[in-house]
Amino acid sequence: MLGIGDDAAVVEAPPDAGGALQWLLAVDTMVETVHFNDATMSEADVGWKALAANISDIAAMGGVPRHALVSVSAPRAWEPARIGRLYDGLYACAEHYGVAIVGGDTTSSPAQMVVAVTVVGTVEAGAAVSRAGARPGDAVFLTGPVGMSGAGLHWLLAASSASGEQPVPHREAQAAGTAALVAAHRRPAPSVRAARLLAARYRVTSLNDVSDGLASEAWEIAEASGGTLALQRGMLPVSGSMAAYGRRCGIDPLEWMLYGGEDYVLLGTMDPADAASAKEAMTAEGLPFYVIGTVEAGGPGVLLQRDPQEAKAGRPVREPLEKRGYNHFK
Amino acid sequence: MLGIGDDAAVVEAPPDAGGALQWLLAVDTMVETVHFNDATMSEADVGWKALAANISDIAAMGGVPRHALVSVSAPRAWEPARIGRLYDGLYACAEHYGVAIVGGDTTSSPAQMVVAVTVVGTVEAGAAVSRAGARPGDAVFLTGPVGMSGAGLHWLLAASSASGEQPVPHREAQAAGTAALVAAHRRPAPSVRAARLLAARYRVTSLNDVSDGLASEAWEIAEASGGTLALQRGMLPVSGSMAAYGRRCGIDPLEWMLYGGEDYVLLGTMDPADAASAKEAMTAEGLPFYVIGTVEAGGPGVLLQRDPQEAKAGRPVREPLEKRGYNHFK
Numbered sequence: 001m002l003g004i005g006d007d008a009a010v011v012e013a014p015p016d017a018g019g020a021l022q023w024l025l026a027v028d029t030m031v032e033t034v035h036f037n038d039a040t041m042s043e044a045d046v047g048w049k050a051l052a053a054n055i056s057d058i059a060a061m062g063g064v065p066r067h068a069l070v071s072v073s074a075p076r077a078w079e080p081a082r083i084g085r086l087y088d089g090l091y092a093c094a095e096h097y098g099v100a101i102v103g104g105d106t107t108s109s110p111a112q113m114v115v116a117v118t119v120v121g122t123v124e125a126g127a128a129v130s131r132a133g134a135r136p137g138d139a140v141f142l143t144g145p146v147g148m149s150g151a152g153l154h155w156l157l158a159a160s161s162a163s164g165e166q167p168v169p170h171r172e173a174q175a176a177g178t179a180a181l182v183a184a185h186r187r188p189a190p191s192v193r194a195a196r197l198l199a200a201r202y203r204v205t206s207l208n209d210v211s212d213g214l215a216s217e218a219w220e221i222a223e224a225s226g227g228t229l230a231l232q233r234g235m236l237p238v239s240g241s242m243a244a245y246g247r248r249c250g251i252d253p254l255e256w257m258l259y260g261g262e263d264y265v266l267l268g269t270m271d272p273a274d275a276a277s278a279k280e281a282m283t284a285e286g287l288p289f290y291v292i293g294t295v296e297a298g299g300p301g302v303l304l305q306r307d308p309q310e311a312k313a314g315r316p317v318r319e320p321l322e323k324r325g326y327n328h329f330k
Numbered sequence: 331m332l333g334i335g336d337d338a339a340v341v342e343a344p345p346d347a348g349g350a351l352q353w354l355l356a357v358d359t360m361v362e363t364v365h366f367n368d369a370t371m372s373e374a375d376v377g378w379k380a381l382a383a384n385i386s387d388i389a390a391m392g393g394v395p396r397h398a399l400v401s402v403s404a405p406r407a408w409e410p411a412r413i414g415r416l417y418d419g420l421y422a423c424a425e426h427y428g429v430a431i432v433g434g435d436t437t438s439s440p441a442q443m444v445v446a447v448t449v450v451g452t453v454e455a456g457a458a459v460s461r462a463g464a465r466p467g468d469a470v471f472l473t474g475p476v477g478m479s480g481a482g483l484h485w486l487l488a489a490s491s492a493s494g495e496q497p498v499p500h501r502e503a504q505a506a507g508t509a510a511l512v513a514a515h516r517r518p519a520p521s522v523r524a525a526r527l528l529a530a531r532y533r534v535t536s537l538n539d540v541s542d543g544l545a546s547e548a549w550e551i552a553e554a555s556g557g558t559l560a561l562q563r564g565m566l567p568v569s570g571s572m573a574a575y576g577r578r579c580g581i582d583p584l585e586w587m588l589y590g591g592e593d594y595v596l597l598g599t600m601d602p603a604d605a606a607s608a609k610e611a612m613t614a615e616g617l618p619f620y621v622i623g624t625v626e627a628g629g630p631g632v633l634l635q636r637d638p639q640e641a642k643a644g645r646p647v648r649e650p651l652e653k654r655g656y657n658h659f660k
Contacts, residue, residue, distance in 0.1 A: 006554075007390035007539060008356035008451065010458045023353070026338035027399040027448060029437045060337035069357040071401065071446035103448075107359045111441040116401035118357060118433075118448035121338065128340045209337060224336075 009102035011067055011120070022128065024121035026057035032112040039160030040153060042167045043082050045186040047089025050115045053211065055097050056190035056264040058121035060209040062129040062199035065192065067102045068094060071116040073109035086115065097192060129195075133205035134225035134269040136297040141275070142290045143191040143198075143266040143282075145237040146214045147253055150260020151245055152181030158249075180241045188264040194287045195266055202278050203271035212325035213261040218302040219323040221269065228299035229269075230318070234307045235292045258304075261325050269295055339432035341397050341450070352458060354451035356387035362442040369490030370483060372497045373412050375516040376445060377419025383541065384449035385427050386520035386594040390539040391460070392529035393453035395522065397432045398424060401446040403439035416445065427522060459525075463535035464555035464599040466627040471605070472620045473521040473528075473596040473612075475567040476544045477583055480590020481575055482511030488579075510571045518594040524617045525596055532608050533601035542655035543591040548632040549653040551599065558629035559599075560648070564637045565622045588634075591655050599625055 030036060030050045041049070051068055058065040070090060074083050083106065094101050099119065155178045159168045173182040190209070198204050206225055208217045214236075218229045236257060246253040265288075270278065275291050282289035293305070302321040360366060360380045371379070381398055388395040400420060404413050413436065424431050429449065485508045489498045503512040520539070528534050536555055538547045544566075548559045566587060576583035595618075600608065605621050612619035623635070632651040 006460050006462075007387040007537075008354040008393070008449075010391065010453070011353045011355060012455070023341045023450075024338040025341060025397060025399055025433050025448075025450060027401050027433050027435045027446075029401040029403055029435045029446070031403050031437050031439050033440050034438055057337040061340065063338070067355060069355055069448050071357050071359040071448075073359055073361050073444050073446075103355050103357050105357045105359045105446070107361050108364055109361050109442065109444065110363050112439065114403050114439065114444045114446075116359070116403075116435070116444075116446035118355075118399050118401075119338075120353070120355060120450065123340070125342070130336050132336075207337075 009067070011102060020125040021122045022125050024058050024061050024063045024123055024128065025118070026054050027116060027118045028053040028057065029114065029116040031114050038166045039168055040156045041186055043085035044089030044092070046115060047086040048093040048187050050117045051090050051093040051099070051119070052188050052190055052264060054117045054119035055099065055192060056209040056211065058119055059190045059192040059195040060207045060266055061121070061123060062127060062195050062204070062207060063121040063123035064196065065097055065099045065119050065121045067120040068099050069103035069118045070101060071105045073107045073114040075111060075113060076108045127199065129199055129204055129207040131206050131208050131221045131224035134221050134227055134295045135205055136227055136295055137272055138205050138269040138295040139272040139275040139291050140229055140231065140267070140269050140293040140295060142237065142292055143194040144263065144288045145239045146210055146263045146265060147257035147260050148181050148184035148239050148242050149188065149262040150256035151242045151253065152178060152185035154256070155181060155245060156185065177241060178245055180239065181245060185262065188262065190264045191266045193285070194282065194289070197281065197285060197287070198268070198270070198278060201281060202274040205269045205271070207266055207268040210263040210265050210267055211261055213259040214267065215258040215302060215321040216261070216323060216325045217267045218321070219300070221267065222300035222302055226300060228296040228301040228303060229293060230296050230303045230305055231293040232305050233310065235290065237288070237290045258321060259325055339397070341432060350455040351452045352455050354388050354391050354393045354453055354458065355448065356384050357446060357448045358383040358387065359444065359446040361444050368496045369498055370486045371516055373415035374419030374422070377416040378423040378517050380445045380447045381420050381423040381429070382518045382520055382594060384447045385423070385429065385522060386539040386541065388449055388451035389520045389522045389525040390537045390596055391453060391458045392525050392534070392537060393451040393458065394526065395427055395429045395449050395451045397450040398429050399433035399448045400431060401435045403437045403444040405441060405443060406438045457529065459529055459534055459537040461536050461538050461551045461554040464551050464557055464625050465535055466557055466625050467602055468535050468599040468625040469602040469605040469621050470559055470561065470623040470625060471598050471600065472567065472622055473524040474593065474618045475569045476540055476593045476595060477587035477590050478511050478514035478569050478572050479518065479592040480586035481572045481583065482508060482515035484586070485511060485575060486515065507571060508575055510569065511575060515592065518592065520594045521596045523615070524612065524619070527611065527615060527617070528598070528600070528608060531611065532604040535599045535601065537596055537598040540593040540595050540597055541591055543589040544597065545588040545632060545651040546591070546653060546655045547597045548651070549630070551597065552630035552632055556630060558626040558631040558633060559623060560626050560633045560635055561623040562635050563640065565620065567618070567620045588651060589655055
């Protein structure tokens with residue numbers, strides 16, 4: 001109705017499609033040197049990702065993202081074109097997901113860039129999917145692979161000292177075979193369509209987006225729902241380029257998969273009777289879907305169950321996972 | 331419905347009071363060393379003011395503030411109690427205005443504290459008051475005095491070097507006779523009730539909150555509406571303590587009144603036939619209300635009309651006002 005330029009934006013809820021809507025509100029912040037630096041992300045990447053992180057929060061409630069408000073605090077030394085490129089990335093992500101940027105506040109900052117984004121979404125009244133509904137016996141699923149963003153950042157931090165350019169250019173990632181990993185880190189693609197399809201057709205009992213890492217998000221569901229999420233090592237989706245990069249640098253990609261974070265796929269639980277049908281429906285829509293374990297009674301806790309041959313090598317068959325993410329910049 | 335702790339907050343619009351509601355969305359940011367420093371504001375003051383600035387934006391649309399989301403980036407060196415005090419101030423302001431804080435994101439920051447607040451409000455469908463409706467002949471009004479916040483900051487910056495404490499304690503302001511000015515700077519009180527009363531009963535044609543100074547806000551209405559706001563010097567409300575402090579330090583308070591900003595009262599225009607009745611109704615509710623000029627055709631522009639005796643002293647009777655605020659920290 002009325003966008004940027006007055007004291008506040010005026011927005012109208014979309015017409016109810018046969019029922020009332022509730023509103024979803026989420027905020028996320030990205031801080032230079034804490035969440036990104038000049039080598040890892042361009043200004044446009046920062047803009048895209050700041051909005052994508054919030055869109056992912058709306059997806060994790062089963063909702064539709066509608067409107068966004070942006071607060072940018074940029075160092076005085078920044079030329080205006082840099083803020084322009086930040087907004088280019090914000091608008092690219094907004095357009096991709098049908099979100100209207102309806103408000104913005106730009107201030108100067110003495111040192112680092114800080115961007116805080118708020119997203120307003122909608123969900124059918126009573127249909128929001130929290131983290132608290134998982135029940136013993138439910139299937140645990142993912143809407144995409146995890147660990148790629150962490151692996152991409154690992155490569156970027158290593159490549160930044162060797163590269164003559166900041167941010168490390170995409171062609172260097174292509175040459176190194178890490179382009180998909182770098183893209184996952186710089187331009188995450190939240191699972192809005194997947195969440196809408198799953199929540200509309202199946203008995204989804206909990207949803208959480210993977211921002212701090214699979215282990216940490218599984219813990220959040222376990223604690224909110226009161227149960228133990230038992231994840232199967234052999235059922236976790238493994239990206240081929242992540243596995244190849246891990247082999248090259250002698251790192252077990254499981255660390256990125258469990259603790260890397262910033263994947264912005266969804267971790268959820270659903271009635272196990274629905275899982276096969278959900279897999280089929282998602283595949284028909286070209287959307288990834290992986291059942292990766294089950295919810296057990298007791299806990300709260302998160303377990304990783306290894307394959308028998310791995311267990312033979314002296315590792316425990318079922319290993320409790322720590323509740324931690326990690327700060328890549330420390 | 332569901333507050334802090336999940337991916338997004340779920341909120342329900344209040345039941346329609348005889349008609350549909352639209353939503354109002356606003357965001358504002360405060361940055362340490364740009365908008366405040368250790369001497370001028372306590373953490374709790376920063377929290378109050380960050381939310382109040384947004385509530386004022388909702389008031390300036392004629393709406394009711396409902397929900398707030400907070401993004402805090404705090405220096406790693408801050409002890410957790412300082413963030414606690416920041417939230418104390420946020421919650422105090424939220425409670426005062428009936429706002430629910432439904433989301434928050436706290437990140438670390440390498441150097442300065444940055445707080446960005448988003449407020450969601452509601453307004454009766456079609457009833458939002460923009461800056462663009464002022465018509466020639468309309469009365470120009472204020473819902474409170476201007477310049478007190480700027481004068482308070484002037485005293486705080488001067489007192490900070492002499493004071494042994496940071497922030498400068500309130501009792502020092504009381505001893506100096508500047509307590510009302512310091513309170514106006516640290517704990518602004520947005521005109522929500524005034525805007526609701528005026529917009530419901532009278533033909534209010536534009537509203538703008540005084541964040542950057544009276545001159546700058548008047549220019550925004552003039553440019554959005556296409557007219558000239560002619561303000562009467564003799565009709566501008568002058569706070570007694572501001573006038574006294576100005577005499578003591580040899581400063582004409584008009585500078586603070588026109589260019590000081592951060593007053594968070596409302597500047598507006600209305601049908602001139604309603605002005606006397608509005609004054610009466612506001613006074614009956616204990617709310618300040620001052621007619622300070624009229625809208626003239628042509629422009630856009632902003633004029634200050636002086637009293638005849640001032641004009642005799644060689645100053646022009648009608649003086650165009652610059653479109654500027656000023657950065658107190660430069």
